[in-house]
Amino acid sequence: MSEQRVRGVPAQPSAPDGPTPKRLPAGGQRGGPPWMGAGMPAERSLNFGPTARRLLRRLRPQRLHLGAVIGLAVVSVGLTVIGPKVLGYATDLIFTGVIGQQLPSGTSADDAVAAARAAGNHNFADMLARMDVVPGAGIDFPALGRVLLLALGLYLAASLLMWWQGWLLTGVVQRTVFQLRAEVEEKLNRLPLPYFDRQPRGELLSRVTNDIDNISQSLQQTLSQLLTSLLTVVGVLGMMFWISPLLAVVALVAVPLSVVVTGQIAKRSQRKFIAQWTHTGELNAQIEEAFTGHDLIKVFGRRREVEAAFHAKNEQLFQASFGAQFISGIIMPAMLFIGNLSYVAIAVVGGLRVASGAMSLGDVQAFIQYSRQFTQPLTQVASMANLLQSGVASAERVFAVLDADEQIPDPAAPVRFTDPHGRVEFERVSFRYDPDKPLIEELSLVAEPGHTVAIVGPTGAGKTTLVNLIMRFYELDAGRITLDGVDITELRRDDLRGRIGMVLQDTWLFGGTIRDNIAYGRPDATEEEILAAARATFVDRFVRSLPDGYDTVIDEEGSNVSAGEKQLITIARAFLAEPALLILDEATSSVDTRTEVLLQRAMAALRSERTSFVIAHRLSTIRDADLILMMEHGRIVEQGTHEQLLAAHGPYHRLYQSQFHQAAGGDDPMPVAAASTAG
Incomplete structure (x- = not known):
């Protein structure tokens, strides 16, 4: 489970209400929303060699396999390489038998050679001299049968061994990819929150899913063929030099030409593959954003703009993918053309050698097979270039996540709390998202155990940032925050967040039953404790009306319960967690007025004997707070009780009047919405 998920806390906190950070995240990705990256080139060219070697080094744990x-x-491969030579011997048996039938029986082979020379057929005589021919005898079918059975056995054994090898290699690749996925998941849990603030979710999901799947596919399809192809080239080359060094040299002429052609084509296709996977991630980010905000897109009539952005990015992906596949696809026909030229040269030279008696027909036939076996693996390696380049491009994107700067590690000897009281103190705390734009400067405050501290102020004042600093979602630039006198940096993050319950304005529910969502705050809670938390937070009231009650399954978006009901469930989750410190970030913003009154009573019980930080938009909800902090531009400009701050006629008084003066004056029966002052 992610370190950011603690008892009663969703996976991520609400977005900070300070300025948008501008620092580039680790991993080299630009910040900002997905559309900001539209059309941008890759951050840097793919460094193919080091990335490929790093990917192969991940296979080391599977070295025995x-x-x-x-x-x-x-x-x-050895058995396969021997096969053509055996078949060449079978060809010699057939050819020798056919020639032997045409010679007069009762004579010796030497007599037949001498007769041919006497007749002026010197080439035929040279050929007969190299053949083990018996004049008058036909094809030796028993010997031919044994040779063919041997060839069949060789190929059958080679196929079985190749199948076994494929089975083992599949296990090697899948275990490696399994470990890679696990490392990426663990890495994501160690990354600081600013990394996710600046990473489009669709882009990150594409790296974790599409790119890792592409690595798996590339390794599976290339490793076996590369290994087999390289061994085949070595074995076939040895057999070719054994049979005829001259023909071997003719065959080798095609190798440097093939390398040059492949290198030139691969160099041009590499950039296209980088762009292909970059655009894939950006398109995923656009789609994820569009479907997450589908209702808003409909409400504001931005469907055409979203579709235009999708089609533009889809066109970029099409162009990059088409270029990558087409350019890399040229390798195969180019290699076939070069291989055919080599084949023709070998056939011509070999025919002349047979006619001159320098080689047997079986050796030429075997050599032609070897020439095909020699060019075929080269062609296969060339055709795998697109898969290999695509896989390495994906590997670099995944490695960028693994190489991202992690959050500051927990202390080696952390302080352990046995009975936390919840006293929180800010000591000259400074924090900024952008190094050039101060947000919180020299802030000091004390929240006593059992007290409720309300934080109010305009948008961007730093209210949510303040509570996120308590949770250590961000690290301080200066000063320190203590919990019961202990610097929070001396605590393990899990221990710190395990003492805190947090209810956000943006609710977070996972796919599961209502019971499971409430129990997420404390998995070991009994059924009675879950029901008690539900009754205390008025969840029980609407759950009883559902056909399946607490077994009602909530989908991942929580679309089968209302916004207010989702917020009640998250409050029940925090209630069940029984934290020492409670953070409420406008926790009742989505419930109706009557339910809010009831929840205020429940919150009063929940906040008793524990320190609470309440971020409030509606000032009527925090009148009873023990301390109200009025923040502006990251500074506490006023603090005190509700009555004290009203009597001071300062910023809090003006903020309060902006919400209630119209209703108090009777000009408007409804209070003015505080949208402009919400933080």
Whole structure:
């Protein structure tokens, strides 16, 4: 579970109400919302070699299985390489038998050679001299059958070994990718919140899902073929030099030409693959954002703009993908063309060698097979270039996440709390998102155990930032925050957040039953404790009206319960957690007026004997707070009780009057909405 998920706390806190940070996150990604990255090139060109080597190093834990894979591949390829030579011997048996039938029986092979020379057929005589021919005898079918059975056995054994090798390699790749996914998940839990503030969620999801799946596919399809192809090239090359060094040199002429052509094409396709996966992540970010805010898009009539943005990014992805696949796809026909040129040259030279008696027909036939086996793995390696480049491009994107700067580690010898009281003190705290724009400067305050501290002020004053600092979602630039006299940096984050219950304005529910969502605050709670928390926070009132009661399944978006009911469930979750410190960020903003009155009573019981920080938009909800902090521009400009601040006729008095003076004057029966002053 993520470190950011604590008892009664959702996965992420609400967005900070200070200025939007501008610092680039670790991993090299630009900040801001997804559309800001539309059309941007990749941050840097893919460094293919180091990334590929780093990806291969991840296979080290599977080295025993890899050793078995290599051993099986060597034996399998060895058997496959021997096959053409055996078939060449079968060809010689057939050819020798056909020639022998045409010679007069009762004579010796030497007599047949001499007769051919006497007749002026010197080439035929040279060929007969190299053949083990018996004049008058036909094809030796028993010997031919044994040779063919041997060839069949070789190919069958090679196929079985190759199947075994594929089975082992599949396990190696999938275990490696499994470990990579686990490391990425653990890494995400160690990353600081600012990293996620600046990363479009769709882009991050694309790295965790699409890119890792692409790595898996690339490794699975390339490792086996690369290994087999390289071994085949070595084995076939050895057999070719054994049969005919001259023809081997002819075949090798195609290799440097193939390398040059492949390198030039791969260089041009690499940039396209980088752009392809970059645009894929950005398109995912746009789609995720559009569907998350689907209702707002409909309400404000921005469907055409969203569709235009989608089509523009989709067009960019199309162009990059088309270019990547087309350019890399040229490699295969280019290699086939070069291979065919080599094949023709070998056939011509080999035919001349047979005619001159320098080689047997079976050796030429075997060599032609070897030439095909020699160019085929080169062609396969070339055709895998697009898969390999695509996989390495994805690997770099995943490694960028793994290399991102992590949050400050927990202390090696953390302080342990046995009976926290909830006294919170800010000592000359300074914090800013942007180094050039101060937000909170030299802030000091004390929240005594059992007291309720309300934080009010205009948008951007730093209210939510203040409570996020208590949770250590962000690190301080200066000063310190203590809990019961202990600096929070001396505590483990889990221990600190385990003492805090938090209810946000933006509710967070996971897919599961209402009972499970409430029990998320304390998984070991009994059924009676869950029901007691539900009754105390008035969840029980609406749950009883549902057909399945507490077993009602909430979908991931919580669309089958109202906004107010979702907020009640999150309040019940915090209630059940029984935290020492309670943070309420406009926790009753989505409930009706009557329910809010009831919840205020429940909150009073919830806040008893524990310190509470309440971020309030409606000032009527915090009149009974023990201390009200009026914040402006990251500073506490006023503090005191409700009556004291009204009597001072300062910023709080003006803020209060902006909400209630019209209703008090009777000009308007409803209070003015405080949208302009909400923080």
